[in-house]
């Protein structure tokens with residue numbers, strides 16, 4: 001494929017909780033998609049003539065709706081986003097025609113050129129997400145890099161993230177707020193805490209917070 005592409009991909013973190021999501025295909029790739037989508041709290045409908053045992057099981061548990069037949073035009077309507085992962089390229093082409101007509105976003109596992117968005121390799125540590133994309137060039141490399149990067153995220157980082165979230169809900173929105181929150185994750189506090197200098201770290205943070213006035 002010639003590289004007529006000039007634009008780069010724009011990364012986002014979608015909040016899909018409660019949204020209607022359609023997944024066409026129910027094989028091994030679709031199963032991986034479904035598990036991640038359920039973790040994100042979507043209302044999932046899966047359409048395919050044959051499904052993996054896991055997907056069937058999830059359907060009997062009521063975690064998703066399984067429609068056991070081939071895709072037909074009209075299936076896409078009413079969904080926020082659509083994923084297609086079948087072993088038949090023609091299905092992806094037909095689904096893409098429909099999503100485009102309706103302005104609904106599509107991920108096609110077999111056809112990067114049809115994708116409105118692609119999926120990065122994802123690793124998580126608590127609230128922290130590491131995602132690596134290679135712009136469709138090397139998904140296996142994305143996975144290798146993601147594994148390496150997620151190793152860099154320690155329990156200390158997870159604690160800092162949670163503490164930051166807690167403070168952000170409570171600190172007044174004064175000009176010094178950002179300074180305190182930056183200090184929290186930088187060496188002044190975060191570094192001391194990581195080195196076991198708890199007392200020092202907290203004293204430093206408390207002094208900074210006091211300069212902000214009363215917290216809520």
Ligand SMILES: C[C@@]1(CC(=O)O)c2cc3[nH]c(cc4nc(cc5[nH]c(cc(n2)[C@H]1CCC(=O)O)[C@@](C)(CC(=O)O)[C@@H]5CCC(=O)O)C(CC(=O)O)=C4CCC(=O)O)c(CCC(=O)O)c3CC(=O)O
Pocket residue numbers: 032107108109110111112115117118119120121122132133134135136137138139140142143146
């Ligand atoms: C464009 C994209 C569209 C999309 O799916 O969104 C796409 C497309 C395709 N992947 C293919 C193959 C493989 N995909 C993987 C693995 C992953 N693929 C994922 C994403 C993406 N794959 C998007 C771009 C991501 C990016 O930019 O980096 C990951 C990261 C995320 C996920 O899927 O959740 C997940 C790793 C998850 C993890 O474990 O961390 C492996 C490795 C393996 O399986 O061991 C192989 C075999 C090696 C190889 O072929 O390179 C094929 C050919 C299929 C065929 O030949 O039949 C196509 C179609 C094509 O390129 O034409």
Ligand SMILES: NC(=O)C1=CN([C@@H]2O[C@H](COP(=O)(O)OP(=O)(O)OC[C@H]3O[C@@H](n4cnc5c(N)ncnc54)[C@H](O)[C@@H]3O)[C@@H](O)[C@H]2O)C=CC1
Pocket residue numbers: 024025026027028029030047048049050051052069070071085086087088091108109110139
């Ligand atoms: N993006 C990625 O990371 C990767 C993508 N792929 C691609 O993903 C696709 C799916 O792979 P697998 O899950 O391994 O295939 P699979 O053979 O396990 O499953 C195919 C599924 O598609 C369903 N299907 C077939 N025709 C259909 C139709 N007309 N309507 C609805 N559902 C239909 C089947 O019933 C089955 O559930 C392949 O095209 C493969 O090239 C493969 C590896 C990685």
